[in-house]
Amino acid sequence: MDWTEQTNKMMNTWLETQQQFWQGWLSQVQQPVYPSPEAWQEATGAAGNYWVEYFQQWQQFMQPWQQVWQQGMQQFGQMNSMADLAALSRAYYDAFQQTYGQWLEMPTLGYSREYEEKLRRSSKLWQDVQQANLEYQAVMADAFSLVFQRMQESMMERARSGNPVQSLSELTTAWSEVADPAFSEVFYSEKFIRAQGKLGEAMMAYRIQQRELVEMFSEFFDVPTRTEVDAAHKINYEQNKKIKTLQKELSEIQSQLAELQETVVKLVKPAPKKSTGRGASVAKSTAKKA
């Protein structure tokens, strides 16, 4: 039996002992002080069962942690990549979600419930960021691992062809030939793109939540909030846009009006009283045409 199993066994034994102890204590307490009112017996008897239930719940609560603890101990010596670490971290995260994580999502009560809810949500989103970051780092580690693998292959090829690296500049060139293509290979993969996207989402969600918390205090201290300033900017922007549109329309109307005025002036321009030559008769005939 390895020591992780021993630990589990010890933990179970401890819980069972605790149950037995509390049950024994309750029966002791019930016996001498309250000899026999039936209802009281029932009530305290039920209370005894509550303790049993409580320990069962506690056992259930501890179970995910026991499992992940066991898994961690088994894997610890065999871990050889960031992906393994990320997988283990995911297991811890799941255990957390099944236990404390549920508490963070439970509705709260009382005067400070709104504030508490924001704090707890913030805490949960922070964990999401940590988890997403670990998963992103795991894929990044894959990328670095591929770069080193490609460099090894390149060196093997040089060794085979009798073309060893002889200077630092050659070594840099060798790195540059393999590094970015290998990074690209990973960076193009859906796995990387999704991990990067997930990290971005987690960070943004956390930032929004942080802002909500900050704004609670800002409002309390009469400081304008980001949301209020954004709303003011939006109104300003919309009004500006309306003004610009109206200015453009006005300018078009003004130019149309100017054209119209020009036409009207031409139309109403009186014909010269005396005809003094050829030019005048042309003007007259133009006016007629118009």
Added chain:
Amino acid sequence: MFTFPIQFNPDKLLQEMTEAQQKMAGGLRNISQLREEDIQYGASEKDAIYREDKLVLYHFKPLVEDPFPVPLLISYALVNRPYMADLQENRSLVRNLLKLGLDIYLIDWGYPGREDRWLTLDDYINGYIDTCVDIVREQHSLEEINLLGICQGGAFSLCYTALHPEKIKNLVTMVTPVDFYVEEGLLNAWTGCTVGSESTNADLMVEALGNIPGDFMNYGYLMLKPFQLNVQKYMALLSIADDPQRVEDFLRMEKWIFDSPDQAGEAWRQFVKDFYQENKLIKGEVELGGKKVDLGQIDMPVLNIYAEKDHLVPPRSSQVLEEFISSEDYTVSSYPAGHIGMYVSGKVQKTLPPLIVDWLKDRA
């Protein structure tokens, strides 16, 4: 035969170390004498002729007595600063175009602040670009002008031209993404061409951050080629460290790379979702100001230029433009350079500006 793969030659190693130390000593001398204000950019004289919110419309001073009568308006991307097009005297697309006789205007989008978070693509395209086009048309008393769009600015130019074809005489697009589902581009994959919003949750990001920080964008760009951009580049600096001019050039480029404006939240959200995640540009489904952008409306001459080694906008993403426009005068040209090399490579700058100018003059 099987030899050990690393066999440092002691003489070679010693020589390398000595050279590196000399370069480092020289480099330290150079860098310690430089100050941030020495890292200047902008090779060509220009006047700000219009300002609106953060936007500035610049007019470059022509370098020839009688410039080409149809002016060229340059629309750059939102994600970096437009001075890349006029970085320094010997690395300036704008200067080379001016020397060849073009009259050039440039839109500088500025640095969006938090108050610009609500700006949409409609504001950028039907608002800012349209106003700039009208101003240039008015200045030259022309119905139509030439438009040059670079990178994301190229995608904006396509949208603008499709919506206002009557105002554009010739359209030039440079390293412009058109098909965002081309998987060769890691940027496309990370932004959502494969798994959609699971790669980049644009809604959540804008809700959390308001504007998207320039530093976030830069981190993404650096991770596209981590070794080259975080290690190799700085090792290369060592080899030029004793040359003050090259160090200054390096630092100027370094400044441009990290001088990234934040992205106005709503515009960024729409660009990521509609262009990258749903590829709506080529489907004719992008909607701006209540109107659908139909690339088929682009019927004027189009010159499409792309970089063959572009890791941000893969060649195939630009090449497909021809399939979606109705222009019968379509020219495509490519250069063996990367995305940034298009503006700063000496070889490209020898042939690219004459190509653009000749093409425009032939279509005057």
